[in-house]
Amino acid sequence: MFGIAKGVIVPSLWLLFSAIGSFIGFRLARQGKFKPQIRRIEALEHIDEAIGRSMEMGKSVHFTAGYAPIGGKNTSMMIAAMTALNYVAEKCAQLYQKLVVTAGSPTTIPIIEDILEEAYISQGESELYNPAIVQFFGDAKSSNRPFAMGVIGYFSREKPGANIMIGAYASESLTIAEVGASIGAMQIGGTARISQIPYLFLVCDYCLICEEIYSISAYLSKDPAQTSSLYIGDLSKSLTVLLIIIGIITTTLGLPILELLSM
Amino acid sequence: MSVIWRRDIPRVFMVFFVLLMVLDFNITGVPILKDTSNSAKGGIVVVTAFSQVLGAIILMRHYFESAKKRKPGWQVNVYGIVLFLFMVTIGITYGVLHPWYQWVYNSMNVPLDIAGSSLLMVFIVSAGYRLFKIRNIESVLIVVTLTLTILSQVPLGEHLWRDFPLIGNWIETVPTAGAYRGIMITTAFGTIMLIIRSILGIEEGLFRRV
Numbered sequence: 001m002f003g004i005a006k007g008v009i010v011p012s013l014w015l016l017f018s019a020i021g022s023f024i025g026f027r028l029a030r031q032g033k034f035k036p037q038i039r040r041i042e043a044l045e046h047i048d049e050a051i052g053r054s055m056e057m058g059k060s061v062h063f064t065a066g067y068a069p070i071g072g073k074n075t076s077m078m079i080a081a082m083t084a085l086n087y088v089a090e091k092c093a094q095l096y097q098k099l100v101v102t103a104g105s106p107t108t109i110p111i112i113e114d115i116l117e118e119a120y121i122s123q124g125e126s127e128l129y130n131p132a133i134v135q136f137f138g139d140a141k142s143s144n145r146p147f148a149m150g151v152i153g154y155f156s157r158e159k160p161g162a163n164i165m166i167g168a169y170a171s172e173s174l175t176i177a178e179v180g181a182s183i184g185a186m187q188i189g190g191t192a193r194i195s196q197i198p199y200l201f202l203v204c205d206y207c208l209i210c211e212e213i214y215s216i217s218a219y220l221s222k223d224p225a226q227t228s229s230l231y232i233g234d235l236s237k238s239l240t241v242l243l244i245i246i247g248i249i250t251t252t253l254g255l256p257i258l259e260l261l262s263m
Numbered sequence: 264m265s266v267i268w269r270r271d272i273p274r275v276f277m278v279f280f281v282l283l284m285v286l287d288f289n290i291t292g293v294p295i296l297k298d299t300s301n302s303a304k305g306g307i308v309v310v311t312a313f314s315q316v317l318g319a320i321i322l323m324r325h326y327f328e329s330a331k332k333r334k335p336g337w338q339v340n341v342y343g344i345v346l347f348l349f350m351v352t353i354g355i356t357y358g359v360l361h362p363w364y365q366w367v368y369n370s371m372n373v374p375l376d377i378a379g380s381s382l383l384m385v386f387i388v389s390a391g392y393r394l395f396k397i398r399n400i401e402s403v404l405i406v407v408t409l410t411l412t413i414l415s416q417v418p419l420g421e422h423l424w425r426d427f428p429l430i431g432n433w434i435e436t437v438p439t440a441g442a443y444r445g446i447m448i449t450t451a452f453g454t455i456m457l458i459i460r461s462i463l464g465i466e467e468g469l470f471r472r473v
Binding site: 002003004005008012015018019022023026069071076079080083105106107109110132134135136138145148149153157171174175178179181192194197199202203209210211213214215217225226229230232233236237240 | 285288289290291292293307310311314315317318319321322325328335336375376379380382383386387389390391394443446447448449450452453454455456457458459460461462463465466
């Protein structure tokens with residue numbers, strides 16, 4: 001029989017309001033009536049510096065989005081990684097800087113190649129694009145070790161001047177970042193995997209912590225339309241915190257508010 | 264046509280499948296919805312299988328080019344090509360349970376995987392030794408917490424003072440779990456907003472404005 005699944009009404013309404021809020025914010029931003037500001041994010045401010053430093057040292061820039069495929073719970077992180085890759089590729093094309101992208105999953109390779117090709121074409125440097133920019137180091141179906149070892153091998157041979165690691169990572173994040181630190185590369189890391197944040201924060205020069213990777217596109221493009229959706233997201237978070245506080249108080253007082261929210 | 268093919272059509276597919284999954288999650292009693300959703304999820308398996316083949320082809324292309332141009336370490340690439348062809352031949356012809364296949368896997372893949380894992384332990388220790396320096400109040404807090412947590416986990420800690428495990432357990436279950444859940448909530452919101460932006464065409468990640 002047709003019906004609504006148990007316990008999804010309130011989350012679905014929340015999702016709907018977030019979508020409507022994003023759309024309204026987008027329209028207002030497009031009309032110039034809404035111009036939210038983003039706080040400074042150090043890691044994103046230093047991407048240009050990392051690329052420039054590599055150029056001065058005569059070394060390449062290394063970018064990796066991690067071992068994970070695009071699909072499942074990693075999708076959002078990989079989308080954020082591709083956004084960052086687009087920016088890095090355009091910058092490297094502008095500066096005639098050598099870029100190498102390592103991939104740990106074959107599902108990401110066509111997307112990476114397309115992004116790189118588009119980035120180089122958009123900067124008028126299509127002749128600089130070479131499919132060999134993308135290096136695939138084994139599939140992580142059973143383990144991410146082949147990918148980690150492949151990247152370490154590349155670092156040992158080529159010694160890139162900058163290592164940008166934004167995406168979905170497991171245990172290979174510390175391995176790669178530590179070797180990157182040992183060769184003197186300037187490192188910028190970021191992931192939404194909480195378990196890997198301490199490692200990246202420890203070893204990388206600059207780190208994007210969890211949700212910050214989802215603001216890459218808005219921050220780097222300075223587009224008010226994208227920034228407005230970040231504002232709506234922050235608003236949703238604030239309301240959620242308020243709801244949590246209300247839930248704590250009402251539950252302590254014995255009021256059945258939680259049953260209402262569990263519809 | 265290029266804009267429609269590269270941006271609009273993928274976006275239409277994305278919106279369709281996101282709405283399909285959301286409706287399947289929220290609505291019950293509609294068999295066609297459930298069947299379509301399950302078919303879509305099954306399609307992911309097919310795409311993944313094709314991507315495995317694609318990955319193998321790309322890897323072999325890289326190995327062949329490196330060997331052909333005699334790049335540094337080309338001998339390893341030749342070894343990789345030979346091993347790949349051997350494993351594919353044996354696997355397809357006799358199956359993955361063949362003794363030769365199992366021997367290569369157990370004698371090469373497994374020990375190398377273990378060696379790679381052990382490298383991680385070395386790197387954790389070296390990173391901690393290099394970077395845990397007391398410079399300010401935050402680093403003092405980190406070192407103290409780290410010390411208490413380590414002492415709570417090792418038998419020596421309990422031998423020194425029986426309440427070290429209790430302190431470590433409190434650190435894990437109260438402040439760490441609280442911070443973990445807070446970050447999980449904000450990350451979840453960030454994920455949702457990213458997908459909403461992608462659907463509305465605001466996000467310039469995968470579907471860049473042409």
